[in-house]
Structures are given as structure tokens and as C-alpha cells.
Amino acid sequence: MVRTALDYKGKLKPTWCPGCGDFGVLTALFNAFARLDLDPNNIAIVSGIGCSSRLPGFASTYGVHSLHGRALPIGQGVKLANPEVEVVVVGGDGDAFAIGGGHFPHAARRNIDLTYIVMNNRIYGLTKGQVAPTSDVNFRTVSSPYGNFEEPINPVAFAISVGATFAARGFSGKVDQLTDLIVAAITHRGFAFLEVISPCVTFNKVHTYKYFQEKVTPLPAEYQPDDRTKAIEMAQVMQDVIYTGIFYRQEKLTYHDWISKIMEGVRPVTPKELVLSQK
Amino acid sequence: MDQVRKTVVLEGSRGVAEAVRLCRPNVIAAYPITPQTHIVENLSQMVADGLLKAENIRVESEHSAASAVLGASAAGARAYTATTSQGFLLMLEVLYNMAGLRLPVVLTAVNRGISAPLTIHNDIQDSLAARDTGFVQLYAEDNQEALDMHIQAFKIAEDHRVLLPVLIGMDGFILTHSFEPVSLPTQEEVDEFLPPYKPVFYLTPKAPLTMGTKTDPEFYTEARYMLHKAQQNARQVIVEVAQEFKEKFGRFSGDLIDTYLTEDAEIIFVSMGSLVSNLRAIAQELRQEGKKVGVLKIRAFRPFPFEEIVRAISGAKIVIVMEKDISLGATGVLAQEIRAAFYGKANVPRLSGFVVGLGGRDVTRETVLKGLRLAQESDHLCTFLDLNPELLEEV
Ligand SMILES: Cc1ncc(C[n+]2csc(CCOP(=O)(O)OP(=O)(O)O)c2C)c(N)n1
Ligand code: SF4
Numbered sequence: 148m149v150r151t152a153l154d155y156k157g158k159l160k161p162t163w164c165p166g167c168g169d170f171g172v173l174t175a176l177f178n179a180f181a182r183l184d185l186d187p188n189n190i191a192i193v194s195g196i197g198c199s200s201r202l203p204g205f206a207s208t209y210g211v212h213s214l215h216g217r218a219l220p221i222g223q224g225v226k227l228a229n230p231e232v233e234v235v236v237v238g239g240d241g242d243a244f245a246i247g248g249g250h251f252p253h254a255a256r257r258n259i260d261l262t263y264i265v266m267n268n269r270i271y272g273l274t275k276g277q278v279a280p281t282s283d284v285n286f287r288t289v290s291s292p293y294g295n296f297e298e299p300i301n302p303v304a305f306a307i308s309v310g311a312t313f314a315a316r317g318f319s320g321k322v323d324q325l326t327d328l329i330v331a332a333i334t335h336r337g338f339a340f341l342e343v344i345s346p347c348v349t350f351n352k353v354h355t356y357k358y359f360q361e362k363v364t365p366l367p368a369e370y371q372p373d374d375r376t377k378a379i380e381m382a383q384v385m386q387d388v389i390y391t392g393i394f395y396r397q398e399k400l401t402y403h404d405w406i407s408k409i410m411e412g413v414r415p416v417t418p419k420e421l422v423l424s425q426k
Numbered sequence: 427m428d429q430v431r432k433t434v435v436l437e438g439s440r441g442v443a444e445a446v447r448l449c450r451p452n453v454i455a456a457y458p459i460t461p462q463t464h465i466v467e468n469l470s471q472m473v474a475d476g477l478l479k480a481e482n483i484r485v486e487s488e489h490s491a492a493s494a495v496l497g498a499s500a501a502g503a504r505a506y507t508a509t510t511s512q513g514f515l516l517m518l519e520v521l522y523n524m525a526g527l528r529l530p531v532v533l534t535a536v537n538r539g540i541s542a543p544l545t546i547h548n549d550i551q552d553s554l555a556a557r558d559t560g561f562v563q564l565y566a567e568d569n570q571e572a573l574d575m576h577i578q579a580f581k582i583a584e585d586h587r588v589l590l591p592v593l594i595g596m597d598g599f600i601l602t603h604s605f606e607p608v609s610l611p612t613q614e615e616v617d618e619f620l621p622p623y624k625p626v627f628y629l630t631p632k633a634p635l636t637m638g639t640k641t642d643p644e645f646y647t648e649a650r651y652m653l654h655k656a657q658q659n660a661r662q663v664i665v666e667v668a669q670e671f672k673e674k675f676g677r678f679s680g681d682l683i684d685t686y687l688t689e690d691a692e693i694i695f696v697s698m699g700s701l702v703s704n705l706r707a708i709a710q711e712l713r714q715e716g717k718k719v720g721v722l723k724i725r726a727f728r729p730f731p732f733e734e735i736v737r738a739i740s741g742a743k744i745v746i747v748m749e750k751d752i753s754l755g756a757t758g759v760l761a762q763e764i765r766a767a768f769y770g771k772a773n774v775p776r777l778s779g780f781v782v783g784l785g786g787r788d789v790t791r792e793t794v795l796k797g798l799r800l801a802q803e804s805d806h807l808c809t810f811l812d813l814n815p816e817l818l819e820e821v
Contacts, residue, residue: 196512196544214541215512216487246457246487246516274458277467278484289467290458290484292474297484 150184152177157207168345168356169199169266171319176235176264177206178322179329190233193222195247197239198273199266199345216247219254219263226261230403233333234261240281241271244300248280252309258337259402264329265302265340266319268347269354276350286353303382303394306340307375312397313339314378316390318363319346320356324391331393337401344389359389366392373397431675433609438569438601439464441608442508442534445576447478448616449532451506453498455483455491459513460546461598462536466508488513492520492533499529500637502628504580508534510598512541514552518559524591525560525653527637530583530623531591532576533561537699537750538598539785547786548598549750550699554727554759556593560653562660563728565595565698567684569606572596574671574679577616581667584623587659595727597700599786611675619674657729664726682731684723685738687713691720693798694742694775696735696764698724701748701782701789708794719798724760732767740768742775746801748794750783757808778806787812 155177163169180190190208194200196215203210209232213221222236243251243265254263270288271277277290281302285294306314313335317325325343332339344363346356370392372378378395436444442465446454454473456466472478481498485491488509495505509517514535524531535553539545556563562582566572572594579592596602611619627635641649661682668681686706688694695705702723712719722738724731739745747761756762761779768774778801783789793811800806 212544244486248486271458274460274463277458277463280486289463290470292471 150181152181155180155187155190155206155208157205159204161205162201163198164349166348167198168268168319168343168347169202171322171325172199172237172264172266172343172345173202173205175317175319175322175325175329176202178326179333180208182326182330183333185233189231190235191222191225193225193234193236194218195238195242196273197242197271198347199237199239199268200242202237216242216245216250218242219247219250222261222263223254223257223259226259226403227406230260235333236261236263238265239272240265240267240269240302241279244280244302244305251305255306255338255340256310257402258310258312258399260337262329262332262335262339262341264332264343266343266345267302268345268351269299270347270351272347272350276347283353288350301383301385302342303340304379306342307378307382307395310338311340311395312337312399313393314382314395315340315393316342316344316382318344318359318391320360321363321391324365328391328393335396337399362387362389363391364388366390366394431609431612431615433607435605435607436569436610437464437603437605438572438596439603440468441569441573441606441610442576442596442602443468443472444610445573446506446532447472448611448613449506449577449580449620450478450504450617450622451480451532452503453481453483453495453505454507455485455494455498455505456507456509457485457488457491457513459488459510461538461602462508462510462513462534464602465534465536488516489520492517492524495531496520496524496527496529499524499531500527500629502623502625502630504584504623505531506533507531508536510536511538511546511552515540515555518555521556521559521561521591523638526649528589528653528656529591530580530589532579532583533591533593534576535593535595536598536602537595545785546598548600549784549786550595550597551751551784553593553595554751557728557759560590560657561728562588562590562592562657562664562726563595564592564726565724566601567700567702567723567725569601569604570608571679572601573608573610574675577611577620578664578667578671578679580623581620581670582660582663585663585667586626588656588663589626590653590656590660595699600700609675609677615674619670661726661729661731664729680725682726683734683738684725686721686723688720688722688738688742690718691741692718692743693801694720694722694739694745695794696722696724696739696745696747696760697749698727698760699750701750704789704791705748705794708791730763730767735764735767736771739775740771740773744801745775745777746797747777747779748782748789748797749779750781750789752781752784752808761808776801776805779808780806781808781810782812
């Protein structure tokens with residue numbers, strides 16, 4: 148049976164503002180599911196809270212719209228309970244790097260086999276336009292009227308530095324490339340991180356489609372995603388060009404590979420061991 | 427702009443921000459969450475405009491916001507934060523710690539329902555989760571009271587007989603986003619009313635100390651007892667501060683409880699927050715029909731005014747508690763506490779508890795009158811009003 152993107156479309160119509168970057172992500176995600184011919188009943192999309200975190204509600208797959216910042220641990224719980232399920236965790240840059248920032252390094256270094264898609268609009272969309280940990284220095288918002296003076300986090304560089312075994316960047320204005328990247332992320336064994344530049348047309352009047360369209364450039368054809376240092380360097384290029392594509396990829400045992408080894412050896416406790424452990 | 431006292435029409439959030447500005451906090455830390463955002467955004471703007479000399483930290487979560495104001499207060503600063511709902515719940519661990527360390531932080535607890543299911547609308551289930559933290563807890567009925575309460579809150583918190591954090595419950599959207607005329611005190615008046623914070627213990631190189639060290643069983647109980655004692659002291663301090671406030675600002679803005687038409691009332695509604703205003707209007711209407719109805723407002727939820735409540739309502743035949751919260755598996759929180767207040771007393775009125783207005787559902791005149799009818803027929807331990815049977819299909 149060959150599925151189409153429509154098979155993943157849910158009953159709820161997206162509530163995003165017209166023109167929101169997150170529409171492109173939803174389209175690319177459905178395209179990627181269709182290309183991989185995944186059974187919608189075998190996909191769980193887990194999110195936190197934010198405009199972008201509303202995504203699971205718009206799909207016909209299983210979904211959890213959870214708590215702000217907690218998408219990753221919840222996604223990991225789903226994956227651990229049922230390793231057969233294709234787990235895709237989604238959310239915003241605030242969800243990922245502000246309130247949920249503490250979870251990210253641990254999911255990455257655990258190399259748990261799931262895909263994490265962060266829609267980066269460099270602002271808090273849902274709460275109406277406050278400064279985010281991805282906002283530029285001097286960026287003015289309702290919560291930073293005198294300009295932001297905290298250095299922004301670079302999601303891809305951050306992911307690689309904390310041990311993600313797959314790190315990529317796409318742009319919601321380039322749906323075909325984004326589809327390829329999502330396919331690559333889902334098929335990667337281990338923790339796959341994908342940052343999607345996804346403009347907030349309502350509250351971010353600086354980092355607009357136009358701003359990104361002029362800068363977004365695919366990584367050079369000769370680029371090899373096997374060098375961590377080089378990958379971090381390329382991810383940090385932000386001035387005139389912003390690279391998209393796969394920055395880093397590494398094959399490594401996944402969390403589940405380790406766990407299954409332990410599970411294989413599980414046996415009942417003997418009466419003798421019980422007596423000993425009571426002493 | 428602060429030279430003369432003015433009456434201005436302000437959004438509730440702006441009124442709170444103005445009150446906080448007048449209290450000259452040194453440190454503000456917050457994370458945005460609807461419907462708290464306008465309070466903190468107004469404060470950010472004031473800092474940007476040079477109207478408030480405060481360090482304003484836009485932290486990465488509410489757990490961090492609470493922790494940052496804890497640290498600031500420990501260092502001897504006057505510190506302020508605001509949150510609601512999920513953000514409030516995320517703060518909880520720190521709130522216990524803050525009270526235990528006797529740090530007089532002031533927190534605006536905008537009231538919003540909690541997840542799941544996700545809601546951004548008003549009820550008071552969120553801040554009631556802090557019931558046992560040690561925070562002094564005040565609930566505002568309208569925007570003037572919210573504004574006044576913040577000015578009082580710092581004074582109550584910083585009183586050396588109390589030295590506890592104070593939270594002000596304020597109904598999300600209903601108060602935070604509605605415009606009302608409020609009287610705005612002058613800076614001079616507030617400065618006279620609220621002198622700079624003088625901590626008893628704080629982190630200073632002059633007298634090094636460690637806060638919050640581990641205790642063994644020979645100390646812990648006494649520390650908790652002293653917290654409890656401080657709560658009891660707060661009872662008196664709230665009353666004194668209310669009097670002082672009246673003298674300074676020319677209006678009484680309330681202390682522990684407030685009563686409306688209760689003197690000869692046979693039926694008394696009890697509630698907290700903005701719902702009290704609705705109940706006042708309905709009581710007035712029923713009075714015109716010759717029914718002896720009154721209203722009791724719980725203004726201070728912690729310390730809980732047991733005696734004052736009993737005195738105010740023991741003359742009634744029927745007491746009807748209307749509350750936007752539920753202690754799942756028990757009853758409404760307020761009903762529980764009012765019942766406890768009456769244990770062992772003479773002249774105990776009949777009492778019914780109703781759960782209304784969860785997740786922003788309107789509490790209409792009909793809702794209240796239905797409660798009244800039901801309470802007259804029989805006593806209700808805990809009844810939800812306005813349930814939609816169509817949504818209650820068993821699965
Ligand atoms: C514990 C908690 N704190 C705060 C909020 C309020 N809140 C909801 S979404 C959000 C940030 C939204 O930004 P982001 O995660 O980048 O997603 P976007 O809306 O931009 O897609 C905030 C602060 C919340 N829901 N829960
Ligand atoms: S506010 Fe911004 S992020 Fe949210 S739906 Fe609208 S455009 Fe998208």
C-alpha cells in the first residue's frame with residue numbers, strides 16, 4: 148500500500164496565522180511520512196507548548212500535546228515503552244532551549260532513537276512575541292524593550308556539542324529540501340535533531356521570510372558531515388549565509404541497543420538471592 | 427507624574443505594574459505566560475523608560491524566575507515575580523524553599539486553570555496548590571484592590587514579625603485584562619508607607635552566613651513551628667497594615683475578610699476573588715425581593731481567618747460556598763476550610779459547597795441562583811453546577 152501526504156492529515160484545521168512558517172513544516176512532515184510509507188497508527192508526535200507545539204493536533208497519527216518544555220522526556224517515555232513506534236518530537240525554540248533546555252543534552256547524549264524537530268522563529272510566538280534564547284543581541288520585543296543583551300543559542304551547534312548523532316537545519320520556505328531532511332532524520336538510528344527556520348510572520352518583524360530567503364544556502368556539495376568541529380563551525384555561520392542541510396551524522400549504539408542487551412539477560416530472582424538481600 | 431494622587435483608567439495588569447513600580451523593587455525575574463504577560467511587559471517598559479530602577483531578568487522558566495528572586499531576596503533585595511497556572515506549578519518547589527528561608531518576596535499569582543486539559547482561562551486551582559507552602563496568600567476582588575494589595579504585600583512580607591513571601595491571587599483576564607478606574611498613589615505616599623526593606627539576615631560579606639543548610643530531627647520541627655508562628659503573626663500584621671494603609675491613602679482596602687449585608691442575613695454566600703463582585707450584585711438584587719442574603723469575602727486565605735469567619739457568618743441559616751477550584755477526591759478547598767472553622771462551635775449554619783467557573787466557564791446569575799435553590803432544598807457536600815450532561819458520556 149502506498150500512502151500519500153493526505154493520509155497523515157488530521158481532522159483539525161491548523162490554527163496558525165496565515166503565512167506562519169509552521170505550515171511548511173507540517174507539509175514537509177506529511178510528505179516525509181508518505182515517502183517512508185509509515186503507518187499513521189505507528190507514529191507518535193509529541194510536543195510541548197507553543198504555536199509550533201500545536202502540530203500533533205493537526206495530524207492523523209497518535210499525539211501528545213504536553214507541557215511547556217517537557218516534550219523530549221515524554222517522547223523518550225513513549226519510545227522506551229514501545230520501541231516499535233516512530234517517535235517524532237516537535238516544538239518551538241523556547242520550548243527546546245529555554246524552559247526545556249535541561250532535557251536536551253541528556254536526550255542527545257543518551258542517543259535515544261527519535262527525531263526532534265525544533266521550529267525556530269527566534270521569538271515566543273504563542274505568548275505574543277517575547278524574547279527567546281535564540282533571539283539576536285539588541286533584538287527588541289515586548290519583554291526586551293531596551294534590546295536583548297544575551298547571546299543567542301545556535302541550535303545546531305548546541306546539538307552537536309552535547310552529543311547528537313544527527314544534526315541538520317532546514318527552512319520552512321523550502322519544503323522539498325525539508326522533506327529530504329526529515330526523511331534522513333527519521334531514518335537515522337539514534338537521536339536526530341533538525342532545526343527548521345520557521346518565521347513567525349505576526350510577531351517577528353526582523354527575521355522574516357525575506358530575511359532568511361536572502362541568506363539560506365545549502366551546505367557546499369563537497370561538505371562531509373563527519374567532522375564535529377567542522378560541523379559546529381559551519382552551523383555557526385550566520386552573517387551573510389545561513390547553511391541548511393545535514394551538518395553532522397554519526398553511527399553509534401542507541402540507548403535501546405544498550406537496554407536490549409541488559410534485557411536479554413533478565414531472569415527471575417532466586418530464593419537464595421532474596422534471603423541474601425534481606426540481610 | 428507621581429506628584430498628585432490620580433484616578434486613572436488602567437488595565438488590571440498595568441495597575442499592578444504601577445503598584446509594583448511604586449514599591450521600588452530591586453530585582454524582577456519572570457518568564458512569560460498568558461495571562462500574566464502584560465504585568466511583566468509593563469514593568470520591562472518602565473525599566474526601559476527609566477521609570478523604575480530595577481534589575482529585570484528574563485529567565486528561561488518559572489523555576490528559574492522563582493529561584494532568581496529567592497537569590498535576590500537572600501542577598502537583601504526587594505524582589506518581585508509574577509506567574510500563573512503551569513508556571514505557578516513549576517515554581518512550587520522553590521516556593522516552599524523561599525518560605526522556609528523566610529524571604530519576603532512578593533508574587534502575583536494570576537489565576538488560571540491547569541492542564542490537562544489545557545486551558546488559558548480563569549479559575550483558582552493553580553495558586554491553591556501553594557496552600558501549604560508558608561506563603562501569605564491574599565485574593566483580590568477588583569483592580570483597585572489588586573493594586574492596593576501589592577503595596578500592602580511588601581509591607582506585610584517584610585515585617586519582622588512575619589518575614590514570609592506573599593502571593594496575591596488575581597483572576598486572569600477577568601481582572602488582568604479589564605480596564606477599571608483606579609486611584610494611583612503618589613511615590614511620596616508609597617515611600618512613606620513602605621520604607622526600604624531591612625532584612626534581619628542576608629548574604630553580606632560583613633557577616634557571612636549560609637542559608638538553608640541541612641537539619642537533623644532536633645531542629646527541623648522547630649523551624650517549621652516558627653514558620654507556622656510567623657503565619658499566625660501575619661494575621662495581626664495584615665490588620666495593622668490595612669489600618670495604616672487607610673490612614674495614609676484615605677481608603678480602607680480590606681484586611682482578612684470582608685462582609686456585605688451579612689448582619690441580619692439568613693443566607694450567606696462565601697467566595698474569593700472577582701466572583702465576590704458577582705455575588706454582591708446578586709445579593710443586592712435578592713435583598714430587593716425581600717430575601718435576607720449577604721456575602722462573605724475571604725481576602726486572606728493564608729493565614730486562614732478561622733475566628734473572623736465564624737463570627738461573620740454563624741448567625742446565618744445557610745452558608746453557600748461558591749468556588750472555582752476542587753480538591754479532587756475531597757471537596758472544594760474553601761468549603762473544606764470553612765467546615766473546619768465551624769468544628770466544635772455553637773450555632774453552626776447549614777453549609778453547601780458548589781464548584782463553579784472552572785477553566786473560564788462563566789458564572790452567571792442563573793448559576794448562582796441554581797446553587798441557592800439547591801442549598802435551600804438540602805445540603806451539598808460538593809456539587810458541580812452547570813455540568814453539560816452531553817459531555818459526560820461514559821467511555
Ligand atoms: C510552565 C509554562 N510556562 C510558560 C508557559 C507559557 N508559554 C507557552 S508557549 C511559550 C513559548 C513559546 O515559544 P516557543 O516555544 O518558541 O514556541 P512558538 O510559540 O514560538 O512556536 C510560553 C512562554 C507555559 N505554557 N507553561
Ligand atoms: S504567532 Fe507566529 S508562530 Fe504563532 S501561529 Fe502566528 S505566525 Fe506562527
